[in-house]
Amino acid sequence: MTERALTGKAALITGGSRGxxxxxAVRLAREGADVAISYQASAEKAQEVVKAIEAHGVRGVAFAADQADPxxxxxxxxxxVDAFxxxxxxxxxxxxxxxxxxDAEDADVAAFDRQFAVNVQGVAATTRxxxxxxxxxxRIVSMSSTAADSVPFPGLGDYGATKAAVDAYTRGWSRDLGPRGITVNAVQVSSVGTDMNPDTGEFADIQRSMNALGRFGRPEEIAGAIAFLVGPDATFVTGTTLLVDGGLTA
Incomplete structure (x- = not known):
């Protein structure tokens, strides 16, 4: 059997229990990597993902972790590292x-603070x-969003700012880690059908109308882009933010 592209590699995907x-996690396992995922509350879903990982003949494991806590x-x-x-x-x-x-008088400041803690501080702490x-x-890949560069609706400022920070970290870390042969990239997505943004939601039709393909992306399509960035064909790709947005920014 032909050796798979990621055979012998060990991967960690944070927030890997869904979407x-x-x-x-399943895509990297299919490519031959041993895969660990983290989750906060979805223990049952996490174990289902572990089974899907192990179905590809590699090792899988799930750990509970709150990414807001460094x-x-x-x-x-x-x-x-202990596991793999x-x-x-x-x-x-x-x-x-x-x-x-x-300017919302009823703004949930605590929720915004937690969003920053997970989306920015958690990324930094895990990477460090x-x-x-x-x-x-x-290989390091961080999930970003087109909201980092373009905010088409009111109320996205805080979220977009967290993703802009991820993009900036990506560029900076690529310079820090390039001499060590470690690449750092981000994947910037638009509307992807997940629990967080279902393609049946209240604003789904508006989101579909905004991109060139007229549909939501599928999680597997984003996974394919990530698999490229961590694989052997992207050894000279670093410091970039890869757009996988269905043509939203075209």
Missing amino acids: IGAAT EQAARLVDSV GRLDLLVNNAGVFVTGQV AAVRVMGEGG
């Missing part, structure tokens, strides 16, 4: 989506822990 994270993020990386003996691929996928206008154990050939 894009789950699809990515200490838990660091322990998560340690747990992955190494960490080669990190996908910073865990995120939350909170909307609200800056991961690069301590990654060797040459390491």
Whole structure:
């Protein structure tokens, strides 16, 4: 049998119990990687993903971790290394989506603070822990959003700001880690059918109308882009934000 592209690699996908994270976990397992996922509350769903990972003949494991807590993020990386003996691929996928206008009198400031903690501080904490154990050939991919560059509706300012920070970190970290042979990239998506943004939601038709393909993306399509960035065909790709947005920004 032909060796798969990621055979011998160990991957961590944060927020991997559903949506894009789950699809990515299964895709990387299909490519031959041992895959760990983190989850916050969906233990049953996480175990279903682990079974799907192991169905590809590789090792799978799930760890509970709150990405808003830097200490838990660091322990998560340690747990992955304990399980697999190494960490080669990190996908910073865990995120939350909170909307609200800056002038709203009833703004849930605590929810906005948590969004920043998960989407920005959690990404930074996990990455800092991961690069301590990654060797040459390491790959880091963080999930971003077209809201980082374009805010088509009111109330997206806080969320967009978190993703703009991820994009900026991606560029900066690529310079920091390039000499070590570690690449750092982001995947910027638009409307993808997940629990967080279902394609049957109240604003789904408006979202479909905004991109060139006239539909939502599928988690598996985003997973394909991530698989490219962590795979052997992207060894000279770093510091970039890859648009996988159905032509929204065309």
